[in-house]
Amino acid sequence: MRLLVTGGAGFIGSNFVRYVLAHAPTVRIVVLDKLTYAGNRANLASLPANRCQLVVGDIADAPLVDRLVAQSDMVINLAAESHNDRALADPQPFIDTNINGTYTLLEAVRRHRVRFHQVSTDEVYGDLPLRTDLADPQHADTFSVESLYNPSSPYSASKGAADLLVRAWVRSFGIQATISNCSNNYGPYQHVEKFIPRQITNILTGRRPVLYGDGRNVRDWIHVQDHVAALWMILQHGRVGATYLVGAHCELSNRDVLAAILDRMGRPADDFELVADRPGHDRRYALDNSLLVNELGWRPRHSDFAQGLDDNIAWYRQHQDWWSGSKDATEAEYGRQ
Numbered sequence: 001m002r003l004l005v006t007g008g009a010g011f012i013g014s015n016f017v018r019y020v021l022a023h024a025p026t027v028r029i030v031v032l033d034k035l036t037y038a039g040n041r042a043n044l045a046s047l048p049a050n051r052c053q054l055v056v057g058d059i060a061d062a063p064l065v066d067r068l069v070a071q072s073d074m075v076i077n078l079a080a081e082s083h084n085d086r087a088l089a090d091p092q093p094f095i096d097t098n099i100n101g102t103y104t105l106l107e108a109v110r111r112h113r114v115r116f117h118q119v120s121t122d123e124v125y126g127d128l129p130l131r132t133d134l135a136d137p138q139h140a141d142t143f144s145v146e147s148l149y150n151p152s153s154p155y156s157a158s159k160g161a162a163d164l165l166v167r168a169w170v171r172s173f174g175i176q177a178t179i180s181n182c183s184n185n186y187g188p189y190q191h192v193e194k195f196i197p198r199q200i201t202n203i204l205t206g207r208r209p210v211l212y213g214d215g216r217n218v219r220d221w222i223h224v225q226d227h228v229a230a231l232w233m234i235l236q237h238g239r240v241g242a243t244y245l246v247g248a249h250c251e252l253s254n255r256d257v258l259a260a261i262l263d264r265m266g267r268p269a270d271d272f273e274l275v276a277d278r279p280g281h282d283r284r285y286a287l288d289n290s291l292l293v294n295e296l297g298w299r300p301r302h303s304d305f306a307q308g309l310d311d312n313i314a315w316y317r318q319h320q321d322w323w324s325g326s327k328d329a330t331e332a333e334y335g336r337q
Contacts, residue, residue: 001027004072006059006105007079009033011190012119014043016078016228021051023232032068033079034058034097037329038191042322059101062108069108076117076235077105083193084123084155085337088279091154098158099165106169109177116166116177117235122220122247124160124181126150127282130218131251142286143181145243152280163243170241178238180231182246183287186308187224188315192323193330196309199258199272200316201327203265210334213277215255218284222248223302230298237296247287248300260306264313 003020007013008031020027029052033039044054057064059079069075079101081087081094102118109116125143149164151157169175186196199209230246238244262269292298302308316323 002071002073003027003029004032004068004075005029006032006075006077007039009035009039009041009043009054010078011038011187011194012185012224012227013078014040014189015187015224016076016231017044017047017052019225019228020232021047027051029053030055030068030072032057032059032065037326038082040189040322043189058097060096060104062104065104065108066111069105069114070112072114074115074117074235075105075109076119076231077102078119080119080159082121082155084153084278085193085334087153087155087158089337091158094154094158098155099161102162102165106165106175110169110173110175113176115235116175117231117238118163118166118177118179119231120159120163120179120181121156122181122183122245122285122287123153123156123282124149124151124163125285126152126156128284128286130216130284142288143245144288145245145291152282167241176240178234178240179243180234180246181243181287182227182230183220183222183248183285185222185224185227186312188312188319189322190224191330192327193333195254196257196261196312197316197323198330199261200265200313201323203261203267204316204320205327207331209258209262209272211254211258211272211274212281213274215258215274216253216283217281218251218253218286220247220286221250221252221257221305222246222300223308226300226302229301230292233296233298234292239295242291244292244296245287245289246292247289248303249286249289250303250305251284251286252305257309260309261313264310
């Protein structure tokens with residue numbers, strides 16, 4: 001099988017590439033990645049060259065995409081601008097990559113009749129009330145595949161628009177495509193701008209961790225290895241036209257996650273700074289993963305968040321050469337924002 005992985009040098013993308021190479025010995029992968037700040041050659045450096053090739057390029061480059069899709073049996077789109085703070089500062093790259101790039105891929109898979117999977121986010125649904133605020137017992141306390149899109153930020157709006165393009169291309173043109181919306185990932189190779197690695201690397205570099213607003217925002221945390229296992233399962237066996245929600249039922253507030261990091265790294269419980277909340281900051285996400293579980297038999301294997309967090313802290317301690325070069329620039333950007 002010839003598999004094209006867009007965004008394969010990023011966090012989730014490189015973990016997906018590693019997973020497939022380990023579990024599918026006959027698959028050969030081409031990674032198409034623009035290598036922006038979030039893409040890193042080092043994420044793929046140790047992989048066998050005879051099974052994994054990196055092509056540096058943009059998913060909005062139609063001639064390049066057409067050539068690579070024509071040589072592929074399947075395409076999975078993990079290429080995305082994904083950081084909300086950056087989207088608030090400059091939405092344009094999110095439109096260019098997340099919408100125009102997805103359109104370019106869809107047209108190529110339509111021409112060449114190649115199966116396609118779109119990797120999306122739970123943020124397209126907007127947010128849910130905190131469980132303590134659910135006054136109406138009939139109020140849905142999780143997002144389901146029937147939930148309406150209600151994005152809050154330029155990032156989530158661009159991802160929602162891309163999902164709708166995929167649905168339209170399935171219905172209008174009959175392409176073989178699936179979509180998945182996943183909750184918050186954590187694990188190795190995650191950029192230090194993201195919440196968990198930012199707090200860990202702040203402590204490792206002598207900075208204080210930072211918490212937006214009151215810290216009560218709740219996320220459903222999933223280990224990246226569970227996510228990529230779900231992606232590989234959907235790509236192979238998912239029902240054409242279906243949307244699968246990938247969540248681990250591990251709801252924790254940002255404050256709770258930070259408290260666990262501080263405790264494990266030997267820092268006082270109050271050793272962090274509160275900063276002004278981000279505009280449009282969603283309060284809570286939670287996903288109903290029953291379709292994925294019941295239809296495809298997926299189950300999260302890394303269900304012990306405490307153990308996963310310990311492993312993640314250890315990974316960032318042991319791989320300071322991987323993240324140290326981008327840490328100062330990331331914190332300087334946060335300072336400007």
